[in-house]
Amino acid sequence: MVYTDTRKTLEILEALVAFDTTSYRSNLDLIDYISGYLAEFGISSHRIFNEEKSKANLLATIGSGDRGGILLSGHTDVVPVTGQDWVTDPFKLSIAEGRAYGRGTCDMKGFIACALAAVPDMCRANLAVPIHFAFSYDEEIGCAGVGSMINLMKSNGLNIEACIIGEPSSMKPVTAHTGKSVFKCQFYGTPMHSSLAPEGVNAIAFAGDVIHHLNSLEQAAKSFTITDERFKHPHPTLNIGKISGGKAVNIVAEYCEFDVEYRYPPGSEADYLLNQLPEIIRTAAHEPMNAKSPSASASCQQTVAYPAFKSDFNSPASLFARRLTGSNTDIAVNYGTEAGLFQQSGYSSVVCGPGSIEQAHQPNEFIDLSELSKCDAFMSALIAELSLVEVG
Template sequence: MELLYRTEGLLGELIGFPTVSADGNLDLIGWASNYLKGLGAVCDVSLDESGTKANLFASFGPEGDGGLVLSGHSDVVPVADQEWSSDPFVMEDREGRLYGRGACDMKGFIACVLAIAPQIAQWPLKRPVHIVLTYDEEVGCFGARALVEELRARELRPATAILGEPTMMRVIDGHKGCFEYTTRITGCAGHGSTPDHGVNAAVCATRYAGRLMELEQDLRRRAPVDSPFTPPWTTLNIGRIQSGHAHNVIPDHAEIDWEMRPVQQSDADHVLTEIDRYAATLLPGMRAVHPEATITREVIGEVAGLHPVPHNAIAEIVSELTGANGADVVAFGTEAGLFQSLGMDCVVCGPGSIEQAHKPDEYVSRDQLAACLEMLKGLERHLT
C-alpha cells in the first residue's frame, strides 16, 4: 500500500503542473529531473526551439544499447470550455477515482513509473532502464520525434519500450498512423456578379475536398486482407473547411483541415501523390485569371503507426506480467511507432481508459494504478 500512496502523491504533484501543450512543460520536467537525479539517474533535458518545452531522458543502470524505455508524454489537452466539477489542476479523490486533467492521459502512468524509480535504482540491472517524458504528443508527437532523432544521432538503441497510454492495462501492439494536413488556397477576390473576374477559393476548396473523398473510396478497396484494424482500411477525414465573408463576395482564401490514418505507408504515399497531382491540375486555370494564385499543403503532423510484429519481446513480457492472453490493436495513435522506427520492440499498456481522456472530470482509478505498479515491479526479474 505504501507504493500506491506514493504514486497518488506523485500524481497529485503531476496534475498540479498545468502542462497544456500550448503553454509548455518546463516546470514539470525540471521537477521530475531533480527527483530522478536524487535517485542516481543520469538525466538529459533537451529543449525545443522555442525554449518553452523539453524532453527528459533519464537513465539507470549500465550505459549502452539494449535497454528498456518507460515512456509517457507530459503534455495535456486544454480545459477551456469544459465543465469540470472541480479544479482540473488539483487532484481530487472520489470513491477510488483520482480526478484531474491528465490523470489517465497520461500522468497516471508517469506517476507509477516515478513511484517505482527508487526500486529501479536499487535493481542490479544488466541493461539500462530509461525513463522518458516527452512534450507535444497531443499536437503532433513533436517531442518524441525530436527525441528519436537525438537517439539516432547518438547511435543509442534501446531494445524495447513500454508506452503507458491508457489501455485499462490491456496489451496493445498495433495502431494506425495519424497524418494531419492543412491545405490553403489563395485566389482572387471580386464581386459575386462577375465570377469570371475572380478566382473563387471556396470553389477550388470544394473540388479539392471532392477529390479527397474519391481517394477515400480508393482506400477502402486497398484494405489489406489481413488487416487487424477496425475499419480495416486507411481512413480519411475532412475536419474543417473555412472560406468566404458574404453571399455576394468571391472569396480569395480557403483552408481545409484533413487527416488520414494509414494502415500501411503505401496508402499514405498514394493519397499524397494523387492529391498533390490534382492540385497541380487546378492551378493553371486559377493562374490564368490571377497569376499569384496558390494551393499549398502544410504538414501538421505525421505520426507513424505501430505495426504488429510476429515476435515482440516486450509484448510477450508485459502479457505475462498482466496475465493478458496475447496483444490487441487500438484506433487511437501514440508515440510508439516513432520508437519502433529505431528498431525497438514496443508495446502500449497503461492505467485508465481512453474513454476518459480529453473529457471534463478525467480520472484514473486507484485499482488501475495498483495494476500498473504490479506490472512495473514484475519487470525486475526480466532486467536483472
C-alpha cells in the first residue's frame, strides 16, 4: 500500500484555508490554485462558471479508461465567520493539540486537501479506471452550484461507478440524509398611523395568519411518516427560522417577511410545502390584503431546494466506501449534501469524509489530524484498489 505524507495534506490545507471562499465571495482564486497544482502533474481542469463568471466548479480526470471511474466530490465554499468568536485567524491554518484549526478545515477543505495530496500517487499508479475530481461552489447556500457540473457530466456521458462525497462523517459511510426546501414569504401592507389602524393593511398580521396555517400543515405532514429507524424524526418537519417586519408599535406594519424551511427524510413527501404554500399565501394573505388595498400583496418564492439522499446498503458506492474504510456502517444523517443530486442523476453515491459534522460551521472550526490521516489512508487504499483492478 502507498502511504501519502500527511505533511503534504497539511501544506495544501493551509493554502486552501487561506482563500476566503465564504459563499457570497468568489472562489476563483482557489480554483486557480487547484488547477495550477493539477497542471504540475499534467492534469487539465475544466471550469464550469456561474452566470456572472464570479465562481466556478472544477472537474478534472486522472487516468483514462472506459470502465466506470470513481468521483471524489467536495465543495469549495465555506460558511461565514461573521459574528463568531474565533480565537485564531479563521483564514490561517493553525495547528495545536493534534488539531488543525481554520474555517473549512472540517467542512470540507480537509477532504479536498487529502484528495489533492494523493495526486502524485494517483499519477504513478497506472490506474485501471479513472479518478475524477468534482469541486463545486455554493454548496453552503443550498447545493446551488453543483447542478451545472452534474449536467455536464451527464451530457459528456461520464461513466462513474461511485461518487464519494467527502462531507465530514468521521470517515464512516453515510447512505441517507434528509432533503430540504426553503421559501421566502413576503407581505406588502399599507402603512398608517396606528390610531387609524383599521384603514391600513398590517403586513405582520397577515404573515401571522399564514404562520398559523403552516403550524397545522406541520401536524398534517406527520401523515408522511416513513419507516426508517435511523431518522429521529421520520417525517417532514417545518421551521420558521427567521422573521422581520414593522417599524414601530404606533405604525401599521408596511412590510413583513419570513423564511420557512421544509425538511424531509428520503421516501417521504418532497413537495408538500411546495404544493401547499402558494395556495395558503393566496387565500390567507394575498386576496384579503389586496381586497383592502390594491397595492397590498403577498407572495412566496423557493430559495433553496436539494433532494433527500438514500443509497442502497449494497450499492456500488456504499460497497466501495465500506471496503476502503473497513467500516460496515449504514448511517443516516440530518444534514444535507450534494449526494442526493448525484444520486438523482443516476450516479451511485455515498457520503464519506474526514472530520465530525459537530465542528462544521462552528467558531474555531477544526479537524483532528488523526481524521486527516484516516482520509489519507483512504486515498491510498483507493489508489491501491483501482490499481489492483488492472492486475486482476
